[in-house]
Every structure is written in structure tokens, then in C-alpha cells.
Amino acid sequence: MRTLLNMIDRLITAINEGDVEACIEMVAALDEQDLGRINEFRLGYVKDKRAGYVREMVPSLKKELGLVTEVKVAPDVHTLLHHLRRLSGDDEIARRQRFEAMSIIVFSVLVDRFNVQDSQRNVLRDMSAMTALLDEKLISPGSVSMDLYTAHDPDPEKHYRVREVFLEAPPRRPGLLLRDHPLPLRRSRSGIPFVFDPRDKDLFQSVLKIWKQVKTAKAKHDPFEVRDRRAFKFVGLTLGETRRLIGEFVEVLEDAGARIVPDGDNLDEPVGAADVENLDSSRNFRVAKIMVSWNAAWYEFQFTTFEHDVNAEYSIGPENHNLYKLGQAVRTYLPLLFPTWAYQTVEAWDDALLEKLRLRMIQRIGWNLDPPRRKRKAT
Numbered sequence: 001m002r003t004l005l006n007m008i009d010r011l012i013t014a015i016n017e018g019d020v021e022a023c024i025e026m027v028a029a030l031d032e033q034d035l036g037r038i039n040e041f042r043l044g045y046v047k048d049k050r051a052g053y054v055r056e057m058v059p060s061l062k063k064e065l066g067l068v069t070e071v072k073v074a075p076d077v078h079t080l081l082h083h084l085r086r087l088s089g090d091d092e093i094a095r096r097q098r099f100e101a102m103s104i105i106v107f108s109v110l111v112d113r114f115n116v117q118d119s120q121r122n123v124l125r126d127m128s129a130m131t132a133l134l135d136e137k138l139i140s141p142g143s144v145s146m147d148l149y150t151a152h153d154p155d156p157e158k159h160y161r162v163r164e165v166f167l168e169a170p171p172r173r174p175g176l177l178l179r180d181h182p183l184p185l186r187r188s189r190s191g192i193p194f195v196f197d198p199r200d201k202d203l204f205q206s207v208l209k210i211w212k213q214v215k216t217a218k219a220k221h222d223p224f225e226v227r228d229r230r231a232f233k234f235v236g237l238t239l240g241e242t243r244r245l246i247g248e249f250v251e252v253l254e255d256a257g258a259r260i261v262p263d264g265d266n267l268d269e270p271v272g273a274a275d276v277e278n279l280d281s282s283r284n285f286r287v288a289k290i291m292v293s294w295n296a297a298w299y300e301f302q303f304t305t306f307e308h309d310v311n312a313e314y315s316i317g318p319e320n321h322n323l324y325k326l327g328q329a330v331r332t333y334l335p336l337l338f339p340t341w342a343y344q345t346v347e348a349w350d351d352a353l354l355e356k357l358r359l360r361m362i363q364r365i366g367w368n369l370d371p372p373r374r375k376r377k378a379t
Helices: 002-016 021-028 032-057 077-086 092-117 120-137 203-216 239-255 306-314 321-337 351-365
Strands: 144-152 162-166 177-187 193-200 230-236 259-265 288-294 297-305
Touching (some): 032 092, 032 321, 120 239, 203 321, 230 306, 297 306
Antiparallel strands (some): 193 230
């Protein structure tokens, strides 16, 4: 795995120079079983994930960033290599086609190798085992449906953040914007209500994260590990209940022989990011992160309150999770997947473009920022 990941920078550099031999040598080192698996399962997966990432992060650029036809319809690695061997020009389409062919091959091989090391099936198996432990020791059977309500500041300058949370239909709140959140709530054995949400990271996301960790060398652990592939989120209704839930959770996991590693906690802080080393981490989002090593696997658990969980979805400030991911995409992942020397319709992956994309994403969050104009009466 390390050999392949160390190869990625050399391969991407080679694309700039038109050197396809490194990619050809990598494919030549694959056996028939590897090639068959990559052709059958990985090429289409990487193409789909690449297109899906564009649709999620920058849908307004989906035409500009779509694959060149020859690469999009290529059924196997050898067809992509054929395109690489015959391309000799330096026009925009030739450069882009060379990059895309090599990129699809490299990421397909990386995804395949990572799946051999830590398959998605293993991830779900481990998360199922963890869920069974929590069901037995922490979570009461069944669930209860409850309508929760939030009142939001109507001022866009204050990012429509939550001002109040109600556990029943609220009284009138003139000037505030109300949202209804019907939720299935679980309860701990002691009766604490919470939302329980599993979040597994797929193979494509994991390979991108490893590339970032290796490139930045800021990972607190082995950069070739992706410790949040197996992740869960607990959302408590209040700060006090969330703190009690964390205590019960830690007690259960320690009794099960797990290793508990706190990984950032700003739940009680007035300002400041939970992860000070992550430049994209919001100073406004409140969360406690706990890493757990159990049965030879790492898990990430996040604990937050309902107020901050709603802000992560509906605020238009930096605590919004999708806006957070957009910042990461523009600063880190999109330049890797779509370098501007190959995609000349994008002038630069910079803060000016990020602001344009941020405003477009805000429009999709669900607030009516521009009140509808009144129709003029016919005269």
C-alpha cells in the first residue's frame, strides 16, 4: 500500500511531462487476477465516484469537469493504455485525455489495493459488531418518535443559526424562522434520549484522505491509516444530557476492553475549533470526538447537541458541514482530481472561486434569501 501511495505523486508529476511509462510499468506489474478485478469492479466505480463528487461539491461545473468521451467509454485498463500510447499532441484535449486516462488507472489501482487491505465489507462487519455491543450495553431496545422544533435567527448576517430548541410545538416567536424536525430517538439504559447515526467512509473517500494525510504530513497517527472509516455520531438534546451520555459510553467501552483516545472537545467552549490542526474546522461547531480501538479496528465517535447538529445542516456559516466539505474540496481534493493545467475552463481553485461556489451551495440549503417579488396588478 505504501509503495502504491508513494507512487501517486510521481505519476501525477509524470502526467505534466507527458511521461506515460510509469503508468504502463505499474499496469505491467499487475497479474491477471488483479487486472480482471480492476476492470470488472474498479474502473466504473472510480468514474462514478469522480462524477458523483463533482455533482455533490460543484454541480455548476459538471459539464466542464466531465470525462473526455474516449476515457468515459473505455471498458478496461488496456483501452486506457492504448489512448495513452497514441496521444502525442499538446493541445488542451490531448493533455486532458492523458491526465484522465492515467488518473482513472491510478485511482482504480489504489482503490483496489486499499480494498484488499481494508474492504468495505470488513468496515460494515466491524460497525455491525460495534452496534451490537452498544445495543446490548448502552442503548435501550426500540425507539420513540418525537417532533423537535428549532427557531432560527432571520438575519443572513447571523447565518440563520439556531436561537432556541423546543421539545414540543413552540409558542409563536415573532421574527424568528421555525423548523420542524420529526425524529426517531433512541434512549440509553438510563433514559437519555439521543439520535444515533452510523457514517462509514467509502473506498474512494478513504484513498483521497490518505493522499491528503501523506501530502500534508499533519496526521496525528500513521498517515496511511484512515481511522474514521468506521464512524458513529450521537446527538443529545441538551449539553448536560450529551455529557452524561459520553460518560455512559466511555464506561461501556472500557468495560469491553476498548482503548479510548480523546480527539478534541469544544462542547463547553464559547469559541474555538475542536480540531485546531484542521484549518477547515469551524470555530462555531461544538463537538466532542473520541477515537476507539476495539477488536483490532479504529472507530471515530462524535458527540454533539441537537442545536449544533441542526446548525451543521441549516446554518449558512462555516459550521455548516457541506460548506466545510466544500472548503476542503476546493483547497485540497479538486486540484488533485482536476488540475487547472488539464482543465483550462477553471482558472484557479482559489478563494474567489470558493466564494462563488459557497454562495451557490447556500442557495441549496433551503433558506429563501431573496424574497419573491410581488406581481404587479394588471392595469
